[in-house]
Amino acid sequence: MQALFLCLIHQKKGIAETIATLNSLGIALKVITGDNALIAKSMAAKVGLNSSTILSGNDMKNMSVEALRFNVLKTDVFAEVEPIQKQLIILALKKAGKVVGYMGDGINDATALHAADVGISVNTAVDVAKEAADLVLLDRDLNVLIEGVKEGRRTFANTQKYIFMATSANFGNMFSMAGASLFLRFLPLLPQQILLTNLMTDLPAMTIANDAVDDDWISKPRRWDIKFIKHFMLVFGILSSVFDYLTFGVLILLFKTGEIEFHTGWFIESVVSASLIVLVVRTHKSFIKSRPGKYLLASTILIVVIALLFPFLPFAGTLGFTILPVKFYFAILAIVLIYLASAEILKRWFYKSFHNQ
Numbered sequence: 001m002q003a004l005f006l007c008l009i010h011q012k013k014g015i016a017e018t019i020a021t022l023n024s025l026g027i028a029l030k031v032i033t034g035d036n037a038l039i040a041k042s043m044a045a046k047v048g049l050n051s052s053t054i055l056s057g058n059d060m061k062n063m064s065v066e067a068l069r070f071n072v073l074k075t076d077v078f079a080e081v082e083p084i085q086k087q088l089i090i091l092a093l094k095k096a097g098k099v100v101g102y103m104g105d106g107i108n109d110a111t112a113l114h115a116a117d118v119g120i121s122v123n124t125a126v127d128v129a130k131e132a133a134d135l136v137l138l139d140r141d142l143n144v145l146i147e148g149v150k151e152g153r154r155t156f157a158n159t160q161k162y163i164f165m166a167t168s169a170n171f172g173n174m175f176s177m178a179g180a181s182l183f184l185r186f187l188p189l190l191p192q193q194i195l196l197t198n199l200m201t202d203l204p205a206m207t208i209a210n211d212a213v214d215d216d217w218i219s220k221p222r223r224w225d226i227k228f229i230k231h232f233m234l235v236f237g238i239l240s241s242v243f244d245y246l247t248f249g250v251l252i253l254l255f256k257t258g259e260i261e262f263h264t265g266w267f268i269e270s271v272v273s274a275s276l277i278v279l280v281v282r283t284h285k286s287f288i289k290s291r292p293g294k295y296l297l298a299s300t301i302l303i304v305v306i307a308l309l310f311p312f313l314p315f316a317g318t319l320g321f322t323i324l325p326v327k328f329y330f331a332i333l334a335i336v337l338i339y340l341a342s343a344e345i346l347k348r349w350f351y352k353s354f355h356n357q
Helices: 015-024 037-046 057-061 065-074 083-095 107-115 127-132 142-183 191-210 215-219 226-254 259-281 294-312 326-353
Strands: 003-007 027-032 054-056 077-079 099-103 118-122 135-137
Touching: 015 027, 015 142, 027 037, 037 054, 037 077, 054 057, 057 083, 065 083, 077 083, 083 099, 083 107, 099 107, 107 118, 107 127, 118 127, 135 142, 142 191, 142 215, 142 226, 142 259, 191 259, 191 294, 226 259, 226 326, 259 294, 259 326
Parallel strands: 003 027, 003 099, 027 077, 054 077, 099 118, 118 135
Antiparallel strands: none
């Protein structure tokens, strides 16, 4: 789905290259002007827009709503249009399922700026236009929009990562905690241990805002897909819960742990796996090929080290932890590695089956 920016472009050096870059980002640029159709056609041809079809204000007056909706999709240049017709063009594009941005700097652009999904003006515009706009650019240069689009898509991508991680982890933990309570004679984790787990796993998550983003997330526009998020939550949440139950089985059936050993073992496994799994679910590519940001990687390593060494800290006993034998660490390491490998394999299947990326 393309996003569209409509604006009146004043010819300037490099505009053709700018338009080509916008097109490569999935943004179709259209011109709306009150100027004569011949002037608009000449200008559009010079900057690389398709000027073979020009829709004039007079043509629009005789069009039905359905006809206008059809014609705005295949037309790049609109000439001799009235202020209210600018708004009609934008509304037609929105009804056609497009996300519309509009750049204008005059009084006649106020209604169009209001109608667009994103109204954009410039610092030299009239006050009415600046007040109607959502964004005011300090530099009258479309290259500013290119950088804004890229940064917006990075932000959107990292927001999606956090949602994927948080929903799947919380969904899985809910099943793990509720299920363990049915067969354990003690609480799966003490309240202070749950709070500590949340605190430690949230620290790497806070750095996701600055995480590196795959190129394909920037090269084309994206939209929220709640159904896709729900599927992700269910699939990876269940996977997380499966390995929690595997940890329960190892701790209780294999090592015959008591309450304190169980709390310590599950705390370590939970924090380590929850921290490392972010490196897998943050990208649809192989986590080896898609490198995380330096802050995410550093914070993840730090939290993993702290979790492994936590039972040895002087105050660990006051939180209900104890030092575990070395064999426990080998078992936890094996579970975490199998979990990460399973998540990587499941991720490949998931994106093939529920592909919206």
